[in-house]
Amino acid sequence: MKLSHFNFNLPPELLAEDPSENRDESRLMVLDRKNQTIEHKQFKDIINYFDEDDVMILNDTKVFPARLFGNKEKTGARIEVFLLRELNEEQRLWDVLVDPARKIRIGNKLYFGDDDTLVAEVIDNTTSRGRTLRFLYDGSYTEFRNKLKILGETPLPKYIQREVKPEDEERYQTIYAKKEGAVAAPTAGLHFSKHLLKRLEIKGVKFADVTLHVGLGTFNPVEVEDLSKHKMDSEEAIIEEKAVNIINTGIKEKRRVCAVGTTSMRAIESSVSSHGTLNEFDGWTNKFIFPPYDFSIANCMITNFHTPKSTLLMMVSAFAGHDFLKRAYDEAVKEGYKFYSYGDAMLII
Template sequence: MKLSQFKFDLPEKLIAKHPSKNRDECRLMVVDRKTGEVQHKIFKDVIDYFDDKDVFVFNDTKVFPARLYGNKEKTGATIEVFLLRELNEEFHLWDVLVDPARKIRIGNKLYFGDDESMVAEVIDNTTSRGRTLRFLFDGTGDEFREALYALGETPIPKYLGRGEENIDKERYQTIFAKNEGAVVAPAAGLHFSRELMKRMEIKGIDFAFLTLHSGLGNYRDIDVEDLTKHKMDSEQLYIPAETADRVNKAKDTGHRVCAVGTSVMRAMETIVTTNHRLKPNEGWTNKFIFPPYEFGVADSMITNFHLPQSTLLMMTTAFGGYDEVMGLYELAIKEKYQFGTYGDAMLLI
């Protein structure tokens, strides 16, 4: 497959800039992969397509306020710092991206906050944009994290074309977010409300949770035409034994396994065995899924409508069929579905 095969014209007005009024009331396109039948529903109708003992697998990663704005020493230039991951808790070392990168060198100091009380020093250049920062802070690890996060903003995607708003603090986070470490929210999971999950529970649908700390690689432009040459960023994952057991039991008894989002699908496909079973695991994944690909765990998937030439779109076409999904995207544009993190959803069954 080639990068150019995933290009399509997406009107700017169809990129959702804000979440729907209620989590579970965005639009839902339901697609039967066998017959090709398409139904247009509301997201909370998803419950109608699943039965007792079917399993939904969710990503319980928690987004942290990863975007900071600081000022460079001497010049006072504004520098955007995007926290990626903590490297060393004791010495307050963080792997970050900086913008504009050309203005930052090893040894430079950055000051954060109105009172410039938080100071960081650049101690390493790892890539053209990446840096390692050492934050100069006297206090415990918890005190440091609290102070750092108080300065940060919710890292909503840049393509939204706006800054953080109050609504993002709640809605750019799933209701089951638990394990902190993501800088990108698992978008498909954002549609689940407490009311919907209670109704699913009453119906007998089972829930299973794994953790994949989604990173900025989800939004990074692919710069090669031949997709086999693209390298995904590594992301940390954790699949507990309880989740593996619940998924495998559903498969053994002929019940459905629904992956809620591309992050869940990627995590499970990283760990799947040759006999299509899930194993407990704690580690990292840089798996890149694009057509053709044979999936081994989930037989249904919920996912948002993704932007052109994104790895998320590529995985969706791998699951639903390239021609079929690209055709569904044409239909989605015609029917004015909303795209992106805060957009509408698709159920492939």
């Protein structure tokens, strides 16, 4: 399929600026692939689609406050620094994006915080906006990371035009987040409340935690019509033995095995055995899933509504079926569903 197959008209007012008042009371569209039917529910109704010993695969990555604002030496120009990934703990080297990039050159120093106690030196250009920074800080590594957290801001997506609110720190994070390393939330998981998770647990649903540290590469635009020529950025993924056993048991017993989000799906599809079961994994994946694609592990998926021409939309299209998903998206626009990170949810069975 081509890039143009994934274009559609998305009214700007359907991009969600804020989350629903309560996590599990966002809207839920249920797609039944076998019967080609569409239902409209609330997210908390999802419990009615799962039985004892069904499996939900959760991405337990944790978003860190990756957006910093500093000032350039001498001129004092305000510079946004978006932390992408740590390259070297001992030397405190980071891959970052800077904005405006034209003002930032190798050798420049940036000062952060009112007291300028955190300083970074630009040591390399990586892309047009990308830089490598070396942070200069006298304290211990733990103190350094705490300083980043204090100075950092919740990295809401750029489409959200409003100022970051105090409640974003909690709402732009799943309630089961454990392992820090993502610069964007695995947003399908944002709909789960503690109460809903407990109800699912009481019903006997099994939870398998995997980790995929979401990077900005997930959201990079596809700029080639031939999808086979698009290259995904690599993201770190970890799948441990406990999760493997839970998931493979679900597959063996022909249970509903549900990937919560495109990130969980990318992680598990990056480590499939020759027998169609899941293997342990600890490494990096640049898996790009688009139609046609045969999924090996999950037979069910929870996801948000995605933007036109996005790699996330392409993966969901491969899972739901392109024509069926197009019909569902047409209905979502007509019915005023909210799209993107703080938007509504879809269950595909």
